[in-house]
Amino acid sequence: MAYKIAVASSDGNVVDLHFGSTSFFRIYTVDGLNYSFTEVRAVEGVETNNQDKCQDRCHDGHGRGCGDGCHTLGGRQHSVEIISDCRAVVAAKIGRNILKQLESKAISAFDIQMNVEEALSKIIAYYHKTDNRKYRLQTE
Numbered sequence: 351m352a353y354k355i356a357v358a359s360s361d362g363n364v365v366d367l368h369f370g371s372t373s374f375f376r377i378y379t380v381d382g383l384n385y386s387f388t389e390v391r392a393v394e395g396v397e398t399n400n401q402d403k404c405q406d407r408c409h410d411g412h413g414r415g416c417g418d419g420c421h422t423l424g425g426r427q428h429s430v431e432i433i434s435d436c437r438a439v440v441a442a443k444i445g446r447n448i449l450k451q452l453e454s455k456a457i458s459a460f461d462i463q464m465n466v467e468e469a470l471s472k473i474i475a476y477y478h479k480t481d482n483r484k485y486r487l488q489t490e
């Protein structure tokens with residue numbers, strides 16, 4: 351069964367954007383162990399320069415993290431809605447409040463910074479293994 355994964359990446363090569371400050375998600379469709387880039391989904395209500403503000407606050411050691419006001423509330427809620435058909439989301443940083451919203455929609459969240467290809471390969475392998483295990487248990 352095919353499913354989608356949303357990735358917060360500025361260039362499609364590295365997972366480098368925070369969930370709450372990204373102005374778009376790259377959507378990948380997964381079928382079995384293969385995946386392909388499908389589309390870019392824009393997030394309304396998020397300024398394109400929010401990522402710079404977030405990086406300054408969240409990584410300078412003086413801010414209180416991604417809940418410190420560098421992200422707009424409307425943008426974060428819209429971000430969850432536009433990826434509601436995805437099985438998972440991958441971002442460099444995902445705050446606790448967003449994690450709760452994602453959990454309520456049964457969207458897995460992966461808070462990592464690495465190469466997009468490597469991240470997708472690991473997540474897909476994990477899902478393939480768990481999905482096949484569930485299927486084997488149901489048929490026994």
